Amino acid sequence: MKELREIFGGRPLWIMVLLACPFVGYSFFQAVSLYGEASNAGQQSPALASSLSPFDGVIVPTFGSLYVAITLLFPFVAIRVLSHEKETGGLRLLLQLPYQSSTLVAAKAAAVFFALLFVCIPAVSAVVVWWLLGGHVFPREIFNLFLGYLLYGALVGAIALFSASISESAATAAIVTLAFTIGSWVLDFTVAGRSGLLDWVARLSLTQTLRVFEQGLLSTGVILGMLITASCFAALSGVWLNPGVRTRSKLARSVACVLATAITLGIASQLRLSMDVTEDQRNSFPLADSRLLATLAAPLAITVHLAPEDPRYADLQRNVLAKLERAMPNVTIRVAGGRRESSQAGDERYGEVEYTYSGRSDISRSTSHREILPLLYVLANVQSPAPIQGGDFPGYPLIADEYAALPWFFGVLPLLTILAWWWSRRPPNINFAHEGGSS
Amino acid sequence: MDGTSQAIIRDESMRREMSRPLCKITGLGKSYDGQLAIVDISFDVEAGEIVGVIGPNGAGKTTLLEALAGLVSADGGEVRWRGAPVPVSLRRQRIFYVPDGIRPYQEQYVAQVLSFFAGVYRTSASSVTKVIASVGLEPVLDRRVYTLSKGYGRRLLLALGLLSPHELVLMDEPFDGLDLRQAREIADVLREQTRKGRSLLLAIHQLSDAERICDRFILLSSGRIRGCGTLADLRARTNLPGANLEEVFLALT
Numbered sequence: 092m093k094e095l096r097e098i099f100g101g102r103p104l105w106i107m108v109l110l111a112c113p114f115v116g117y118s119f120f121q122a123v124s125l126y127g128e129a130s131n132a133g134q135q136s137p138a139l140a141s142s143l144s145p146f147d148g149v150i151v152p153t154f155g156s157l158y159v160a161i162t163l164l165f166p167f168v169a170i171r172v173l174s175h176e177k178e179t180g181g182l183r184l185l186l187q188l189p190y191q192s193s194t195l196v197a198a199k200a201a202a203v204f205f206a207l208l209f210v211c212i213p214a215v216s217a218v219v220v221w222w223l224l225g226g227h228v229f230p231r232e233i234f235n236l237f238l239g240y241l242l243y244g245a246l247v248g249a250i251a252l253f254s255a256s257i258s259e260s261a262a263t264a265a266i267v268t269l270a271f272t273i274g275s276w277v278l279d280f281t282v283a284g285r286s287g288l289l290d291w292v293a294r295l296s297l298t299q300t301l302r303v304f305e306q307g308l309l310s311t312g313v314i315l316g317m318l319i320t321a322s323c324f325a326a327l328s329g330v331w332l333n334p335g336v337r338t339r340s341k342l343a344r345s346v347a348c349v350l351a352t353a354i355t356l357g358i359a360s361q362l363r364l365s366m367d368v369t370e371d372q373r374n375s376f377p378l379a380d381s382r383l384l385a386t387l388a389a390p391l392a393i394t395v396h397l398a399p400e401d402p403r404y405a406d407l408q409r410n411v412l413a414k415l416e417r418a419m420p421n422v423t424i425r426v427a428g429g430r431r432e433s434s435q436a437g438d439e440r441y442g443e444v445e446y447t448y449s450g451r452s453d454i455s456r457s458t459s460h461r462e463i464l465p466l467l468y469v470l471a472n473v474q475s476p477a478p479i480q481g482g483d484f485p486g487y488p489l490i491a492d493e494y495a496a497l498p499w500f501f502g503v504l505p506l507l508t509i510l511a512w513w514w515s516r517r518p519p520n521i522n523f524a525h526e527g528g529s530s
Numbered sequence: 531m532d533g534t535s536q537a538i539i540r541d542e543s544m545r546r547e548m549s550r551p552l553c554k555i556t557g558l559g560k561s562y563d564g565q566l567a568i569v570d571i572s573f574d575v576e577a578g579e580i581v582g583v584i585g586p587n588g589a590g591k592t593t594l595l596e597a598l599a600g601l602v603s604a605d606g607g608e609v610r611w612r613g614a615p616v617p618v619s620l621r622r623q624r625i626f627y628v629p630d631g632i633r634p635y636q637e638q639y640v641a642q643v644l645s646f647f648a649g650v651y652r653t654s655a656s657s658v659t660k661v662i663a664s665v666g667l668e669p670v671l672d673r674r675v676y677t678l679s680k681g682y683g684r685r686l687l688l689a690l691g692l693l694s695p696h697e698l699v700l701m702d703e704p705f706d707g708l709d710l711r712q713a714r715e716i717a718d719v720l721r722e723q724t725r726k727g728r729s730l731l732l733a734i735h736q737l738s739d740a741e742r743i744c745d746r747f748i749l750l751s752s753g754r755i756r757g758c759g760t761l762a763d764l765r766a767r768t769n770l771p772g773a774n775l776e777e778v779f780l781a782l783t
Contacts, residue, residue: 093646100637180632183601184690187622188650276718335600335618518672521641 094172094202103169104206105512107164108213109505112156115213116500118156119220122149123493130488141486144225144371150218150354151305154236157214158301161244165210166268169203169251173328174261192329196252200325203248207241213504220496227487229370232307239304242317246297247272249324252424256328272297307369315359323352363416371484376414379476384418387471391415392447393424406458407444414460446470552577552625552729553698558607560583560597565595568753574697575731582744583733584779589622590753592630596701599627628691630702633683636676640686643675647693661692664719671707680707688716692723702733717743729745741775751783
């Protein structure tokens with residue numbers, strides 16, 4: 092409770108929510124407007140109409156504004172939980188209480204998480220507004236997206252707590268945290284799509300973690316990875332919290348923490364279990380093919396003669412390889428030849444993809460499942476399945492009045508925020524009965 | 531061994547334990563960036579006494595208290611509690627430190643801060659009420675901490691120290707910001723605490739305040755102890771039989 096009082100008693104949280112209201116509102120306004128234009132064109136073309144997904148057209152762009160808010164503004168909210176206490180001297184009292192540092196950090200992390208939930212209110216309300224405007228909502232994919240943003244926010248919060256624990260001032264902690272978050276943006280722009288070490292470095296970007304959820308995938312590996320990383324930063328906060336512990340001891344504990352995290356991340360990265368939660372099942376093969384592929388128990392080995400930065404590899408990965416990994420129980424993928432220049436120059440096989448199943452192999456240069464799946468069925472000596480009728484994604488075109496949402500985001504929600512802030516500042520009614528032991 | 535012999539041995543070991551100082555500090559030292567802040571600090575604190583750490587600004591008083599409380603890592607030395615060594619990680623079980631110059635939880639109401647600490651230490655409502663009355667915080671319970679004057683801020687910190695159950699409480703400049711009448715009232719409150727068996731180690735730079743309240747004195751200058759004992763002991767050491775604490779301090783430092 093004390094930590095909640097501290098975080099909700101400070102201005103940064105309320106200012107962030109007040110800023111988020113019009114920011115999310117404008118993103119929603121733009122998204123609904125553009126979706127309406129596409130829907131208008133869809134009225135002339137049934138094929139276009141059937142591809143219109145509110146998740147891609149409205150929900151993801153709206154939540155994109157939440158991403159910016161969490162990346163740039165949430166660090167200041169999370170940092171305050173620890174930095175303010177350090178600067179005002181409260182930490183010297185807190186460290187003397189009969190709690191371990193881990194308990195203190197856990198309490199602060201819980202308060203940061205509650206603040207994160209509060210910050211998400213404008214974005215969540217956008218989903219409700221879309222529904223009220225007559226828009227289609229598929230809960231599973233929206234919950235998955237929201238889960239991704241909660242995990243992302245928790246990760247940013249944990250980094251902020253760690254920064255605050257090692258920094259003498261809130262300003263320094265903010266710089267350190269923004270170096271992580273904005274640095275991730277830079278990584279994402281500059282080194283994504285490269286091969287080798289750069290590819291490995293690009294995967295460290297915080298932004299990459301959100302992409303999985305925006306694509307409608309529920310990936311246990313990514314979820315565990317984010318939870319483990321956030322826990323690592325929170326643990327490091329506890330290690331560095333107490334100024335009475337020698338630096339050498341703190342460094343030793345930090346190394347142990349990082350090593351344990353690296354090991355568990357390595358284990359988590361082996362977990363390839365993911366689920367396609369999108370309504371149009373864009374991350375999966377057609378249903379009949381998915382069912383048949385699930386029955387092919389023998390190992391499928393795929394050797395790709397493409398450089399990872401080749402756009403054809405990205406197509407192949409998206410349209411075939413990732414879907415095969417989800418559909419079949421035993422798939423191994425090897426990329427042969429990492430450098431595009433050397434592969435193109437001397438490798439006649441560049442561009443080929445070799446599929447080996449039950450001792451039989453075949454080669455294809457296609458990146459479409461329409462050519463690959465029949466090839467696999469031949470290797471597996473099974474008949475291509477008959478398509479299952481019905482259940483196709485119908486598309487949800489909608490021309491909604493985007494202006495109807497503006498009063499909510501620019502008027503009502505900010506007013507409610509101000510009222511909530513005013514209500515939170517009311518004097519307490521305390522009679523000095525026990526409040527309980529922990530914060 | 532029969533029951534009577536066992537009881538005698540138990541009583542004897544209790545007597546031996548009670549005769550040991552409450553807290554014994556030996557060879558405590560701390561430096562910052564090569565600059566010695568405190569050097570080879572050794573003294574005892576007995577149960578139910580008020581010990582004053584006296585010295586000018588920069589003498590090392592705050593460093594001594596923080597090193598003792600475990601809030602800064604000492605370079606060396608040992609702290610024993612009734613004869614048993616107390617590692618830094620367990621100091622907070624024995625010792626509570628009330629810092630100087632802090633204004634924590636500024637956005638919270640005074641009542642909320644007191645309630646939080648009372649809840650942590652499971653202090654009874656009647657005890658909390660007594661502490662509030664003793665330090666005179668009733669008029670400001672419904673005010674936010676950042677609105678408090680220096681004096682009331684100091685009283686709030688003192689209240690937090692008194693709410694703790696620890697046998698030894700360290701206070702850095704407990705009378706700072708208080709006028710003469712307020713200082714005397716607080717001195718009476720602190721004396722009352724020692725009658726209940728609590729010990730206090732007070733860092734004070736105003737010698738008149740220290741002389742009024744403390745049972746024993748540790749004279750600190752440039753990080754070293756220059757004298758230790760009651761005023762009578764210090765007078766005898768300096769051969770100044772009628773001297774006040776200020777004169778004794780000047781003679782020894």
